Amino acid sequence: MSSVADPRHAGEGSQPAPRAGWKEVYLREDWWAIWLGVGIVLVAWLFFVNGSSIKWIAVTPRKWHAFAQLAADFREHAVQYAAQFALWLAVFCASMRAMGHRLGEFIPAFAFIYLLSIVVFAIGAWDQASYYNLEPPLVALVAGLAISNVAGLPRWMDTGFRVEYYVKTGIVLLGATLPFTLIVWAGPVAIAQASIVSIVTFLVIYFTAKKLGLDRRLAATLGAGGAVCGVSAAIAIAGAVGAKKEHGPIAITLVIGWAIVMIFALPLASRALGLPAGVAGAWIGTSEFADAAGFAAAQAYGNLAGHVPGITGTLEDSVRAFTLMKVVGRDVWIGIWAFVLAIVATTRWEAGSGRAPDAGEIWRRFPKFVIGFAIASLFLTVVAAGYTQAEFNKTVAPALVAPVKDLRTWAFIFCFLSIGLTTRFRELARAGSKPFLAFTTGVVVNVALGFVLSVIVFGAYWSGLGH
Amino acid sequence: MSRAADKAPVRTCRTCAHFRNDPRHLEAAFPGWNAMGSAWGSTRSDDGLCELRALYLSAEGSCERHSSCGQPAPA
Numbered sequence: 394m395s396s397v398a399d400p401r402h403a404g405e406g407s408q409p410a411p412r413a414g415w416k417e418v419y420l421r422e423d424w425w426a427i428w429l430g431v432g433i434v435l436v437a438w439l440f441f442v443n444g445s446s447i448k449w450i451a452v453t454p455r456k457w458h459a460f461a462q463l464a465a466d467f468r469e470h471a472v473q474y475a476a477q478f479a480l481w482l483a484v485f486c487a488s489m490r491a492m493g494h495r496l497g498e499f500i501p502a503f504a505f506i507y508l509l510s511i512v513v514f515a516i517g518a519w520d521q522a523s524y525y526n527l528e529p530p531l532v533a534l535v536a537g538l539a540i541s542n543v544a545g546l547p548r549w550m551d552t553g554f555r556v557e558y559y560v561k562t563g564i565v566l567l568g569a570t571l572p573f574t575l576i577v578w579a580g581p582v583a584i585a586q587a588s589i590v591s592i593v594t595f596l597v598i599y600f601t602a603k604k605l606g607l608d609r610r611l612a613a614t615l616g617a618g619g620a621v622c623g624v625s626a627a628i629a630i631a632g633a634v635g636a637k638k639e640h641g642p643i644a645i646t647l648v649i650g651w652a653i654v655m656i657f658a659l660p661l662a663s664r665a666l667g668l669p670a671g672v673a674g675a676w677i678g679t680s681e682f683a684d685a686a687g688f689a690a691a692q693a694y695g696n697l698a699g700h701v702p703g704i705t706g707t708l709e710d711s712v713r714a715f716t717l718m719k720v721v722g723r724d725v726w727i728g729i730w731a732f733v734l735a736i737v738a739t740t741r742w743e744a745g746s747g748r749a750p751d752a753g754e755i756w757r758r759f760p761k762f763v764i765g766f767a768i769a770s771l772f773l774t775v776v777a778a779g780y781t782q783a784e785f786n787k788t789v790a791p792a793l794v795a796p797v798k799d800l801r802t803w804a805f806i807f808c809f810l811s812i813g814l815t816t817r818f819r820e821l822a823r824a825g826s827k828p829f830l831a832f833t834t835g836v837v838v839n840v841a842l843g844f845v846l847s848v849i850v851f852g853a854y855w856s857g858l859g860h
Numbered sequence: 861m862s863r864a865a866d867k868a869p870v871r872t873c874r875t876c877a878h879f880r881n882d883p884r885h886l887e888a889a890f891p892g893w894n895a896m897g898s899a900w901g902s903t904r905s906d907d908g909l910c911e912l913r914a915l916y917l918s919a920e921g922s923c924e925r926h927s928s929c930g931q932p933a934p935a
Binding site for chain 2: 412413417420421422423424492493551554555556557558561622623624625626628629631632633635636637638639640641642645646648649652682683685686727728735754757758759760761762812815816817820821822
């Protein structure tokens with residue numbers, strides 16, 4: 394390739410927009426999530442094999458009862474928090490600069506979100522947090538929504554609120570806490586269940602929208618948003634079928650609206666039904682619309698396990714089941730959806746995009762961060778294979794896995810706060826009653842079918858996942 | 861893509877003056893995209909907006925209203 398696919402210049406003025414090609418590896422968030430996540434895992438392992446650990450820098454607030462305890466904890470670990478902030482800032486600045494973001498905007502915005510994250514962490518570490526339903530993901534989301542919709546923040550701060558980048562980094566780090574054997578073992582079930590729900594949901598939304606007289610390109614965009622992976626899927630399909638400019642924003646409004654409702658509704662329903670953490674995680678993975686929103690819901694419910702009577706399992710059960718269902722079962726197929734719908738659009742709809750779809754689209758649209766997730770999982774599984782279960786629990790888990798898990802939690806908190814901080818309801822496009830009706834019909838079917846498959850058909854499977 | 865092909869003036873949206881796929885521009889044009897998605901993500905591929913026809917398209921598309929204002933950057 395002779396030209397530079399630099400988003401800083403692509404498409405500006407009369408300049409052409411060159412193909413990203415291999416330069417995607419430093420121009421896209423997916424690849425940076427891999428470099429960052431796998432890099433952290435490798436550094437953690439290097440410390441571990443040399444008899445040390447990165448746990449010093451993976452600091453989080455300890456459980457506290459009285460405010461004085463919390464204050465003392467922060468005083469004791471102030472240097473560690475400062476070092477951790479500097480580490481996150483350094484790695485994020487390097488990647489954000491490479492992707493063409495302005496560091497003058499990113500640095501103050503990230504400092505803001507880091508300070509807010511400490512507050513959210515501290516609330517979650519309060520020993521009465523579960524009693525008052527103060528789950529960190531939900532606290533972060535509500536706080537972010539309140540700040541952005543009531544107080545308001547300058548738009549330039551969005552540069553530091555990169556929801557997708559943070560959640561992808563968290564997912565790669567999560568790979569290091571998920572045995573690869575579990576992915577291989579549970580993957581086919583997750584794919585089967587997700588495929589059933591995705592196809593049915595897509596068809597319901599698509600044909601309802603068509604019945605209501607909506608443009609089939611909008612119908613497909615809405616269908617993908619509800620069936621595959623939320624906003625990312627809706628936009629990918631919009632491009633594949635050559636949708637009108639206003640179709641994407643309509644789908645975004647509906648996905649965000651329902652995703653936020655589901656962040657609260659699915660954990661509440663799961664709690665009312667007393668579902669095991671793994672089962673609820675699978676249901677959320679099947680029926681939530683976006684990765685970031687789904688992690689918030691799955692983590693919120695997982696935090697209840699062991700603290701609320703009747704909810705069995707662990708936080709890891711919920712997060713693992715969610716990840717298998719959402720990431721392995723649904724996200725990785727977006728390229729195939731786009732390819733198939735591009736063929737339909739160009740051969741049957743005459744959408745006027747003037748191109749012949751090619752199978753390369755499957756790879757180009759593949760969510761590359763999943764590769765990092767698999768690498769991290771495989772690496773830690775190979776490392777763990779050299780230890781007995783007792784040795785693993787005594788040395789590997791606390792010195793290697795636990796700090797990675799803590800850094801993963803930081804990345805997710807950045808993400809949950811960013812969802813709220815970037816969701817400005819009054820700025821979202823008006824969806825209109827017909828798109829709302831079509832999408833909502835799909836939501837109802839999706840949630841009901843997701844419940845039947847996760848709780849009734851595969852309930853025993855998901856509740857026993859990894860045990 | 862070969863160097864020769866790279867230099868050839870291909871009349872796709874990618875080389876059209878009406879086509880914009882700068883991620884910053886796209887996120888500004890699609891309110892809420894950054895709240896649960898990202899224009900810097902892989903799933904977008906190189907898609908962008910045709911400002912002339914008000915369509916969101918693949919960079920590999922083309923039409924009779926193509927306008928070659930820009931030329932591929934030199935090697």
